[in-house]
Amino acid sequence: MIKKVEPLSEIQRFYEGSNVFVTGATGFIGNLLIEKLLRSCVINKLFLLVRPKKNKEPAVRLREMFSSALFDRLWNEQPDFIKKVFLIQGDCVEPNLGLSVADVEYLVANMDIVIHCAAKTKFNGPLKNTGLINVRSTRDLLLIARRMDRLKAFVYVSTVFSNPNQSVIDETIHDCHIKGDLLINMVENMSDSLIDSITPECLGTWPNTYTLSKCVAENTVKQYGQNMPICIARPAIVLFTDKEPISGWATGLKSLTGLCLGLGLGVIRVLPGKRDITLRAVPADKVANMIITSAWNATKTRSTPSIPVFNYVLNSTAPRLIFGHTMDYIVDSISNKKLTSEKQVWKPSVTINSSNVLYTILFFLYHYVPAALADIYLWIIGKETRVVKLCKNLDIMIREIMYFVNSEFKFDDKHLQALIMTQSDKDKKLFAFDLSGMEWETYLMKSISGSRKYVLKDSDDTTESQKRYQKILIIYYIFHSILNSCILYVLYRLLKIIFTIN
Numbered sequence: 001m002i003k004k005v006e007p008l009s010e011i012q013r014f015y016e017g018s019n020v021f022v023t024g025a026t027g028f029i030g031n032l033l034i035e036k037l038l039r040s041c042v043i044n045k046l047f048l049l050v051r052p053k054k055n056k057e058p059a060v061r062l063r064e065m066f067s068s069a070l071f072d073r074l075w076n077e078q079p080d081f082i083k084k085v086f087l088i089q090g091d092c093v094e095p096n097l098g099l100s101v102a103d104v105e106y107l108v109a110n111m112d113i114v115i116h117c118a119a120k121t122k123f124n125g126p127l128k129n130t131g132l133i134n135v136r137s138t139r140d141l142l143l144i145a146r147r148m149d150r151l152k153a154f155v156y157v158s159t160v161f162s163n164p165n166q167s168v169i170d171e172t173i174h175d176c177h178i179k180g181d182l183l184i185n186m187v188e189n190m191s192d193s194l195i196d197s198i199t200p201e202c203l204g205t206w207p208n209t210y211t212l213s214k215c216v217a218e219n220t221v222k223q224y225g226q227n228m229p230i231c232i233a234r235p236a237i238v239l240f241t242d243k244e245p246i247s248g249w250a251t252g253l254k255s256l257t258g259l260c261l262g263l264g265l266g267v268i269r270v271l272p273g274k275r276d277i278t279l280r281a282v283p284a285d286k287v288a289n290m291i292i293t294s295a296w297n298a299t300k301t302r303s304t305p306s307i308p309v310f311n312y313v314l315n316s317t318a319p320r321l322i323f324g325h326t327m328d329y330i331v332d333s334i335s336n337k338k339l340t341s342e343k344q345v346w347k348p349s350v351t352i353n354s355s356n357v358l359y360t361i362l363f364f365l366y367h368y369v370p371a372a373l374a375d376i377y378l379w380i381i382g383k384e385t386r387v388v389k390l391c392k393n394l395d396i397m398i399r400e401i402m403y404f405v406n407s408e409f410k411f412d413d414k415h416l417q418a419l420i421m422t423q424s425d426k427d428k429k430l431f432a433f434d435l436s437g438m439e440w441e442t443y444l445m446k447s448i449s450g451s452r453k454y455v456l457k458d459s460d461d462t463t464e465s466q467k468r469y470q471k472i473l474i475i476y477y478i479f480h481s482i483l484n485s486c487i488l489y490v491l492y493r494l495l496k497i498i499f500t501i502n
Contacts, residue, residue: 008042009424009426009427009430010296010423010424010426010427011041011292011293011296011423011424011427011430011431012040012041012042012427012430014152014295014296014299015037015041015042015043015113015292015296016041016042016043017042017043017044018043018044018112018113018152019043019044019045019046019047019110019111019112019113019150020037020043020045020046020047020111020112020113020114020115021047021049021088021107021111021113021114021115022034022037022046022047022048022049022114022115022117023049023092023097023115023116023117023118023137023141024049024116024117024118024119024157025048025049025050025065025117026048026050026061026062026065027117027118027119027251028238028250028251028284029117029157029235029238029284029287029288029291030117030118031065031068031070031251032070032241032244032284032285032287032288033115033117033288033291033292034046034048034085035070035071035074035245035288036244036245036285036288036289036292036431037292038074038078038081038084038085039073039074039077039078039081039245040430040431041292043084044084045084045085045086046084046085046086047086047087047088047107047111048062048085048086048087048088049088049089049090049092049097049099049118050062050087050088050089050090051089051090051091051092051098052089052091058087058089059087062085062087066082066085069246069249069453069454070245070246070249070454071245072245072246073245073246074245088103088107089103090103092118092132092133092137093129093132093133093137095136095140096140096144097137097140097141099144104144107144107148108144108147108148109150110150111145111148111150111151112150112151112152112153113151113152113153113154113155113295114141114145114148114151114153114154114155115154115155115157115291115295116137116138116141116154116155116156116157117157117291118133118137119133119134119157119214120133120134120210120213121210121254121255122210123207123208123209123210123211123400124208124209124210124400125209125210126192126195126196126199126209127187127195127196127199127202127209127212127213128187128190128192128195128196130209130210130213131183131184131186131187131209131213131216132184132187132188134210134213134214134216134217135180135183135184135187135213135216135217135220136184136187136188138156138180138217138220138221139180139181139184139220139224142154142220142221142224142225142228143224145228146224146228151228151229152229152298152299153229153230153231153295153296153298153299154225154228154229154230154231154298155230155231155232155233155291155294155295155298156217156218156221156225156230156231156232156233157232157233157235157291158214158217158218158232158233158234159210159211159214159234159235159236160234160235160236160280160311160312160313160409160411161211161214161236161404161409162211162214162215162217162218162234163211163215164206164207164211164407164409165204165205165206167410168410168411168412169311169409169410169411169412170311170411170412171234171308171309171310171311171412171413171414171415171416172306172309173218173219173221173222173232173306173307173309174215174218175219176212176215176216176219177204178202178204178212178216179216179219180216180217180219180220180223181223183202183213183216207403208400208403218232218309221307222307225307226305226307227305229298229299230298230307231294231295231297231298231307231308231309231310232307232308232309232310233290233291233294233310233312234309234310234311234312234313235282235287235290235291235312235313236280236281236282236311236312236313236314237255237256237279237280237281237282237404237405238255238257238281238282238283238284238287239256239257239260239281239282239283239284239447240257240283240284240446240447240450240451241283241284241285241450242283242284242285242286242438242443242446243285244285244288244289245285246450246454247446247447247449247450248446248447248448248449248450248451248453248454249284249450249454250284250450250451250454250455251455255401256279256281256401256405257451257455258397259271259397259398259401260330260447260451261451261455261456262394263327263330263331263348263350264330264331264334264339264341264348264448264451265341265343265344265345265346265348266344266345266346266347266348266349266472267345267346267394268350268394268398269346269349269350269351269366269367270350270351270352270353270359270362270363270366270367271327271350271351271352271353271359271398271402272352272353272354272356272359272398272399272402272406273323273324273352273353273354273402273405273406274323274324274354274406275322275323275324275325275352275354276322276323276324277322277323277405277406277408278314278320278321278322278323279314279321279322279323279326279405280313280314280404280405280409280411281314281321282312282313282314282435283438283443286312286432286433286435287312287433289431289432289433290310290312290416290419290433292431293419293423293427293431293433294308294310294419297419297422308415309415310413310415310416310419311411311412311413311415311416312413312416312433313411313413313416314435315411315413315416315417315435317417317435317436318435318436318438319436319438319439319440321438321440323352323405324352326440326444327350327352328350329441329444330348330444330448331348331349331350333444333445333448334348334448335347335348338462338466339448339449339452339462340462340465340466340468340469341452341456341458341465342456342458342459342464342465342468343456343458344465344468344469344472345472346472346476347469347472347473347476351366363395367391367394367395368388368391371387371388371390371391372387372388374387375387375388420433420434
């Protein structure tokens with residue numbers, strides 16, 4: 001029997017036979033992007049920029065990446081996909097992305113589509129390193145791409161928070177008080193100590209070096225990307241995958257995914273925030289689909305010389321993802337539906353308070369006090385004390401993340417909505433990123449289950465995790481009984497002193 005071949009969609013035809021170059025391939029979004037490109041787009045070759053890391057050569061890192069569960073479906077459906085993948089060694093912290101002269105000339109002669117995902121995402125990282133990776137690499141790659149005669153599309157992946165100081169974050173490139181070439185010159189020629197000393201002045205009204213660098217990079221795109229088939233994709237906070245190729249997949253413990261994991265494991269028990277605020281977060285697989293679609297759209301003739309910008313963020317047409325409800329749902333689901341982990345640390349619970357003073361007090365009581373007791377125990381048995389230090393880093397991480405959660409940002413996304421409308425019915429299914437039909441509780445449940453399997457590497461059998469959780473509960477109730485007894489005793493002594501004085 002002859003298998004019927006489905007006709008290609010418009011977006012698939014755009015990618016058909018193309019050579020694609022992707023930076024940031026080993027990152028969270030990069031992983032999903034290349035999986036989707038290989039599985040759903042009939043590309044010719046895929047070139048990935050990879051750097052050595054932690055004494056691992058790029059080829060080793062690439063093999064490890066393709067051996068993850070994320071690529072299982074691709075291996076099953078297209079076992080020969082690896083023949084399309086080619087490694088290009090480089091490093092975005094170096095001039096010209098660390099590319100050799102030969103590699104640059106090869107890219108210039110052969111690339112059709114360029115997607116620049118690589119970025120330094122540490123919110124308050126050193127301005128020097130952040131500037132080199134986020135701004136200089138963007139300029140250098142644009143200069144290389146300008147020489148590509150075959151270029152059909154160039155996508156720069158930014159963030160919706162590149163202009164957090166605007167009353168309404170619209171889909172335009174806002175001017176920045178620091179020009180790209182000036183910042184590049186500064187980070188190339190000034191010492192680390194000098195750059196660090198002037199960073200607060202450089203930030204201006206931006207909250208951190210990450211958001212500032214993204215705004216500067218967007219202006220660099222505006223400067224060097226004129227008359228190119230180019231666009232800027234701005235995703236919001238990126239969460240676990242929704243459907244493709246697997247549900248609940250993520251990498252690492254950064255940003256809001258890390259906060260959710262910490263909450264579920266009982267590591268995080270208090271958060272600063274407004275319970276009723278809308279989370280500006282989007283599923284990772286839909287971000288990949290949006291980037292792929294924006295590249296297809298970038299090649300279209302524009303009526304104005306302005307570079308298209310797409311804010312990918314929850315809007316009025318999508319169901320709200322409410323911060324307080326989301327945190328409560330994670331805690332309740334893990335406790336009530338036996339979704340605890342083999343790596344469970346404490347009983348999940350969360351206190352959310354909008355008062356920074358009260359948050360600081362509660363964080364001290366709920367985190368620093370137990371951490372200090374743990375360090376005392378480690379000191380007694382002759383091991384390195386490290387829990388208080390970890391607790392301090394946790395506090396910093398929470399405060400950095402919560403800035404993006406709690407701020408009352410307003411976004412315009414008319415370009416993004418128009419992009420969705422340009423998709424054919426087939427592409428709306430193949431490369432879905434419309435959030436209007438999201439069922440958040442179903443999504444959160446898939447995220448909890450997926451994080452146990454793919455991030456924490458727990459087994460499907462929950463017997464061991466439940467045994468561990470029962471032990472935690474015993475310790476939890478003993479601890480709280482002692483703590484409550486101590487509090488009552490202190491209150492008793494205080495009242496006794498007061499009445500004695502009177």
